[in-house]
Amino acid sequence: MKPARIDDRALPPLFDIGPLWAILWGRRLLVLAFTGAALLLAVLYLAVTxxxxxxxxxxxxxxxxxxxxxxxxxxxxxxxxxxxxxxxxxxxxxxxxxxxxxxxxxxxxxxxxxxxxxxxxxxxxxxxxxxxxxxxxxxxxxxxxxxxxxxxxxxxxxxxxxxxxxxxxxxxxxxxxxxxxxxxxxxxxxxxxxxxxxxxxxLQKDVSDAERAVEDFKSQHRIVDPTDGGTLQSQLDQLTTQLIAAQGDADKAKDRYNQALAAGTSAAGLAKLSEILSSNAAANLRDDYNQRATELANLETMYGPRHPAIGRLRSELDRINRLMAGEAMRIRQQLKANYDLAVQNAGKLQDKLEALRQQSQDSSLAQVQLRQLDSKAQAARTVLDDFLKRAQETSQLQGVQTxxxxxxxxxxxxxxxxxPKPALLLPVSVFLGLMAGCGLALMLGPVGRPEDDPSSQRRDAPQAVDPGQD
Known part of the structure; x- marks a missing residue:
């Protein structure tokens, strides 16, 4: 005996849209009412907004x-x-x-x-x-x-x-x-x-105080500004150079004075003296003496030694000799004075040089302290320059900021x-009203009872299967 089989086509579907559509169709007035109400609300919103x-x-x-x-x-x-x-x-x-x-x-x-x-x-x-x-x-x-x-x-x-x-x-x-x-x-x-x-x-006050401290220290220790040739070492170098030059001048003055002593008072000696010390008077006396001597020699040759003019010329030559001796003495005295002055100048420079050497030895520590003070003043001046430069830049930037x-x-x-956007609100309101109406219609169910619908009873009744069918 074969078991009975049920035809799958006779079973109801898992999801049948027919009843849903029947409910919605039966409640179509409700759905349309909700859709129209939503559309009306959207229109009113557009009108009042x-x-x-x-x-x-x-x-x-x-x-x-x-x-x-x-x-x-x-x-x-x-x-x-x-x-x-x-x-x-x-x-x-x-x-x-x-x-x-x-x-x-x-x-x-x-x-x-x-x-x-x-x-x-x-x-x-x-x-x-x-x-x-x-x-x-x-x-x-x-x-x-x-x-x-x-x-x-x-x-x-x-x-x-x-x-x-x-x-x-x-x-x-x-x-x-x-x-x-x-x-x-x-x-x-x-x-x-x-x-x-x-x-x-x-900073300006700090720089002023630092520079004043440097100047006071220099004044207290008698240190001159190096830019003026003023350090002790530079002064020592300058005085040494001056002393060497003064000693050379003294030696030259001594040689000239010794030459003047050896020259004598003759015409030749006076000529040598005029070369040592330029003297117009000595040159004139020498020329005058030579001229008178030449005239005397000519007269002695022409007239003999007893001519009256010869005596007059000899007297003139004696007078010129005395004048030449006086001029020679004056030249020697002047050369002696120049020599003494040169020696005195060299002595003064020597004394000053010795004093500076002593001062240089005493100021070594002062120089160290001076360099420290000067470094401090320079650092303060550098900081002040930086601040002044930056202040100038910031003042120039006023009004040009971008x-x-x-x-x-x-x-x-x-x-x-x-x-509001009508193109968006109207379609959305219609859609929302339609969804709300459909949802409410499905919640309320069909208009009539399901058992009163003959077509529904026939559809839901099970169908018998002929056992003889394969």
């Missing part, structure tokens, strides 16, 4: 440090660090920056922000803040700042019912941010310049509202 416009301005944070001069800025640029760029978003959203824009644009009494709704009035009763704070918070909510991916671009957006106001405030926020960057550098530059000037006053941010796209009044 004021459109809002969002204007966006884009700025580029340039990682390059733009400088108008070769001077180093007091405050460096933002740089290329990603975290530093991202932090600028919070700077733009900061309360200080937005508060400045809020006040500069005179938005405190703007109805868009100052108008208070029911919730705001209720919150104010429980200490929710002043109306001015509430207006500023509404202004903050309308501001949106976002970084464009991992780029150096930051988008600043503002949402307002007025497209012109949205563009104006977005551009005002960007302008204020750019001005704040340059203002930070100017403020830092002014602060550093003020500190430098205060410090320079103290901003790292530049506008690459200014905000323009938008042509289309950001919200």
């Amino acid at each position: 004021s459109p809002s416009y969002t204007a966006t301005a884009s700025i580029l944070i340039d990682p390059r440090d733009a400088r108008a001069t070769n001077f180093n800025n007091v405050l460096p640029g933002i740089g290329a660090d990603s975290a530093a760029i991202a932090s600028q978003v919070f700077v733009i959203e900061s309360q200080d920056l937005l508060g400045t824009v809020f006040d500069s644009q005179k938005l405190r009494n703007d109805p868009e922000f100052s108008s208070r709704g029911l919730i705001s009035r209720v919150m104010s009763l429980f200490g929710g803040g002043t109306p001015q704070d509430a207006a500023f918070k509404r202004f903050q909510k309308a501001v949106s700042v976002e970084r464009e991916g991992l780029t150096y671009v930051i988008n600043v957006s503002f949402t307002s019912p007025s497209p012109e106001k949205a563009a104006r405030i977005a551009n005002a926020i960007v302008d204020r941010y750019k001005a704040s960057l340059a203002g930070e550098r100017e403020t830092a530059n002014d602060d550093v310049n003020s500190l430098l000037n205060d410090r320079i006053k103290g 901003s790292e941010a530049r506008t690459i796209s200014a905000a323009a009044p938008p042509l289309q509202p950001t919200w």
Whole structure:
């Protein structure tokens, strides 16, 4: 006997969409009512909701440090660090920056922000803040700042019912941010310049005290400035050179004096004396003597020794001899005076040199102390020069600070509202209403009882299988 088999085609399907469709069709009025209600609500929302416009301005944070001069800025640029760029978003959203824009644009009494709704009035009763704070918070909510991916671009957006106001405030926020960057550098530059000037006053006093200490030490120990040939060693060298020259002059004066003593008072001797010491009187006397001697020799040859003119010439020659002897004596005295003066000068230089040598021995320790004082003064002077140079640079940087941010796209009044969007709200409302109506219809079930439907009874009744069928 073969076991009975059940035909798989006779079994009911695991999921039959027919009953669901029957329920939805039976409740179609309910589904349509929900769909229409959702669509009506969307239309009413579009009718009563004021459109809002969002204007966006884009700025580029340039990682390059733009400088108008070769001077180093007091405050460096933002740089290329990603975290530093991202932090600028919070700077733009900061309360200080937005508060400045809020006040500069005179938005405190703007109805868009100052108008208070029911919730705001209720919150104010429980200490929710002043109306001015509430207006500023509404202004903050309308501001949106976002970084464009991992780029150096930051988008600043503002949402307002007025497209012109949205563009104006977005551009005002960007302008204020750019001005704040340059203002930070100017403020830092002014602060550093003020500190430098205060410090320079103290450094100038330190340099003055150090230089005065050096000069007082030099004066106390009789140390002359080296630039004037003034160290003791340089003075010793100079005096040694002068002493050698003075001793040479004394030796020359002595030789000339000895030559004058050996020359005698004759015409030949007087000629030699005139060569030793230039004397016009000696030369004239010698020439006059030679002329008279020549005349005397000629007269003696022509007239003999008894001629009256010969006696007169001999008397003249005697007178000239006496004059020549006097001139020779004067020359010897002058040479003697020159010799004595040269010896005296050499002696004075020798005494001065000995005194300086003694002073040089006593001032070795003073020179060491002087070098220490001079090094201290030079170090103070170097620091002062650095501060003066930096102060000059910072003073020249005033008014030429540049901003790292530049506008690459200014905000323009938008042509289309950001919200509400009918093209989005209407299809979504229809879809949501349809889904809500279908869900409620399925929850309520079919319109009539299932057992009252004959077609359902026939479909649900099991069918007998003929045992004789294979």
